[in-house]
Amino acid sequence: MADSFFTSRPPLLASQVLAELGPVLTGERDLSHTANGALEVVMAAIRAGSGALFRFQEKPAMLASIAAQGFVVFPQTAVFPLLPKHVHALTNVPGPQRISRERCDTFLSSTGNISSVWFRCIAPLRVHGKLIGALLMGEREEGAEYTPEVLKQIGDLAPFIALAMYNHQLMMSLEERTADNLKLIASVHSFWDDALAAFAATIDVKHIQMQGHSLRVGRYAAGMAESLGMGASEISEMRAAGYLHNIGMVTVDKHLFMKPGALEPGEFQEMADHTVQGHRIVSTVQFPWPKIPEVVRSHHERADGSGYPDHLHNDEVSMPVKIVAVADTFDAMLSDRPYRKKLSLGEAAAQLSWLAPAKLDGEVVHSLLVQLRRDAVSHVSPPRPWSSSGHESKTRKMFLDPAVPCNISPTDIDHMVSELNRRMTRGRVTLA
Ligand SMILES: [Fe+2]
Known part of the structure; x- marks a missing residue:
């Protein structure tokens, strides 16, 4: 002293x-x-x-x-x-x-x-x-x-x-001042979210069966990102990527969306080109998230290289691409198309799970099953208002779009996870 x-x-x-x-x-x-x-x-x-x-x-x-x-x-x-x-x-x-x-x-x-x-x-x-x-x-x-x-x-x-x-x-x-700037950036991100949500709705106006698709893909992609432990900025990026993944559809003839049967090769190519056209569009925009252009171009790539437009394999695309690919496929399965009826939630989850790891990334499909299980648990056991744990469940935002009935049991999902794990293990990848 x-x-x-x-x-x-x-x-x-x-x-x-x-x-x-x-x-x-x-x-x-x-x-x-x-x-x-x-x-x-x-x-x-x-x-x-x-x-x-x-x-x-x-x-x-x-x-x-x-x-x-x-x-x-x-x-x-x-x-x-x-x-x-x-x-x-x-x-x-x-x-x-x-x-x-x-x-x-x-x-x-x-x-x-x-x-x-x-x-x-x-x-x-x-x-x-x-x-x-x-x-x-x-x-x-x-x-x-x-x-x-x-x-x-x-x-x-x-x-x-x-x-x-x-x-x-x-x-x-x-x-x-730095803290103020971060708050400003956060508010700008919020602005992007709102603006892109409005934009996503306009992408899907070409056909009634497409309506709401991009918004739902954004919702599911953000939910899976959260399940995968991503941070707030990456979750925002995934939501935005989901909103914009089909932006190239604005260049596609709207009659192709209504065709009840299989597309002719030329028609299919025009439809598939929405990835390349979309990539061209978003590459000119300075987004606050760097992965948007890649997601727009590559969300139809498949793990075995059978996708388009570049026939990339699973290890050649980033995690955001894999997430949007699963979200896109999941929502498409749950929606009517001119050439088929929509699947039930259980059928969609089972098919999606079956597509991993050959076509879709197994870890990402697992993250979707985790979110579905949370919804299923909330559905089976609605939170009681006097239960503190119930209160947490009640305040949790549901993963599924409100229009999709949650008619699947946690046990069914557990079986799918086990099956997925078995296939992944055979492929030398183990899910936690
Ligand atoms: Fe697409």
Whole structure:
């Protein structure tokens, strides 16, 4: 502590004090540690028994303590509210001043939670003429006076302490601004979500059986991303990728969507080209998510290379592509098409599971089954309002689109997971 520190040492030369103060002020520590360290060095240098360091706050004007030493009792944060005349005096006084019961009203008010009678000297801390804080020193050892030499010594040290406090405030301000920017980015992402959801709805207007498809794919892709442990930004990316995966469909003749039978080769090619056309469209847009173009181009690729347009294998596409491929296939199975009726949820889940790992990624299909099981459990055992665990279930957003009846049991899904696991294990991949 300061007491033993200064009583065991002779007075320090200014250069020695600065040598000690430098590392204290420039160390990578928080403001409280730095302030206490600086206060200790100053107290030792001038043989003061007590002292406190205050930070100036502009609105409302006040000095608030950030370090104090040598007092028997001291508020956790001592405060001197300041009137304009106090701020003016502290901003313009040439250097450290002795203060007495009579003189203290020049610099400090008496309306704070601490009395100015504890202090004998005040040194304003300023940077470029701007008030940053104040150093208030108490009694010196053996009642020694604050001589002009001692005041000068304090005045020599004060700018360094002021600069350290000023830099810390700048850093805090920078951190606050960074946090504000992150919030702004988050709000921009929210804007993207809303805008893309509206856009997704327009992609699917070509045929009534396609309506809502892109929105649902976005919903399912985001749910699977969550199940796979992805972060908030990646989940947003998956939702956006689902919304936009079929954007190239805007270039396809709408009569092809209504054709009841199989497409002619030329017609199929036009339909398949929605991947390439879509990729061309989104490649010109600077999205906040980097994977959108790849998802748009490759969501019809299949794990064994039988997909289109580039016949890529499972290890040649990214996880977002695999997720949207499963979400897209899942929703298509649950929807009527001109050439077939929609499947039940159980049939769709079983077929989807059967397609992994040959056609679809097994880990991603598993993530879908996990979400379906959660829905099935909620469906079988609706949450009770007085149960805390039930409350959590009640507030959980359902994975399935509300229009899809959840007529599948958790046990059925468990069998599918076991079967999937067995096939994956045979393929040397084990699901957790
Ligand atoms: Fe597609």
